[in-house]
Amino acid sequence: QQQVKQSPQSLIVQKGGISIINCAYENTAFDYFPWYQQFPGKGPALLIAIRPDVSEKKEGRFTISFNKSAKQFSLHIMDSQPGDSATYFCAASGNQFYFGTGTSLTVIP
Amino acid sequence: GAVVSQHPSWVICKSGTSVKIECRSLDFQATTMFWYRQFPKQSLMLMATSNEGSKATYEQGVEKDKFLINHASLTLSTLTVTSAHPEDSSFYICSATQSIGTEAFFGQGTRLTVV
Numbered sequence: 040q041q042q043v044k045q046s047p048q049s050l051i052v053q054k055g056g057i058s059i060i061n062c063a064y065e066n067t068a069f070d071y072f073p074w075y076q077q078f079p080g081k082g083p084a085l086l087i088a089i090r091p092d093v094s095e096k097k098e099g100r101f102t103i104s105f106n107k108s109a110k111q112f113s114l115h116i117m118d119s120q121p122g123d124s125a126t127y128f129c130a131a132s133g134n135q136f137y138f139g140t141g142t143s144l145t146v147i148p
Numbered sequence: 149g150a151v152v153s154q155h156p157s158w159v160i161c162k163s164g165t166s167v168k169i170e171c172r173s174l175d176f177q178a179t180t181m182f183w184y185r186q187f188p189k190q191s192l193m194l195m196a197t198s199n200e201g202s203k204a205t206y207e208q209g210v211e212k213d214k215f216l217i218n219h220a221s222l223t224l225s226t227l228t229v230t231s232a233h234p235e236d237s238s239f240y241i242c243s244a245t246q247s248i249g250t251e252a253f254f255g256q257g258t259r260l261t262v263v
Contacts (some may be wrong), residue, residue: 051221071250073252080239081257082152082241082254082255082257083192083241083243083257084255085254088251126189127209132252135182135194135197136243136252137180137194138192139191139192140190140191141189141190141191
């Protein structure tokens, strides 16, 4: 059973546009929701994370929106740049980390 | 963020031999470490969770006798792929966390190729 569902699988955005990636989870015991960025051949790097006591967290161009009642959270990348092209994973954590299936983001100049 | 160092970054070995991959937390004590396997363009598949001083907990379908995990200290965990075969070729990634429910930091990954 997929604990965390992520969409879309791939995303193409024009430079300067907004990239939006969505995730949904089932287990209400999850209490930590990070997003990771992964470049080819590298390990994932923590990008931004949120806990369920807040509805939004912003760090630079990256924003997490969290909807506890809907059990959904999303990553917004503002002013998307070609250097943001990577695979993004959402995750949810309780006793262990459960990862979404990943979104391949391509930002075209 | 915290640093997790994984070594080697890539390794080629002959079929039937064993390979050890190290995962070190450089600036924090990692109570829990996770080992993942990742196939091209796919998500991370959790293989096992290890707590310092305890036996690792393996996910269903992961052969514990083939993938030996040791977490002997708060800064080091090792994954040994025993009697490696070409189908074991993959990208292996470790992550470490100071405590469950907090940030987990990933190593750079190890590309294993078994020939």
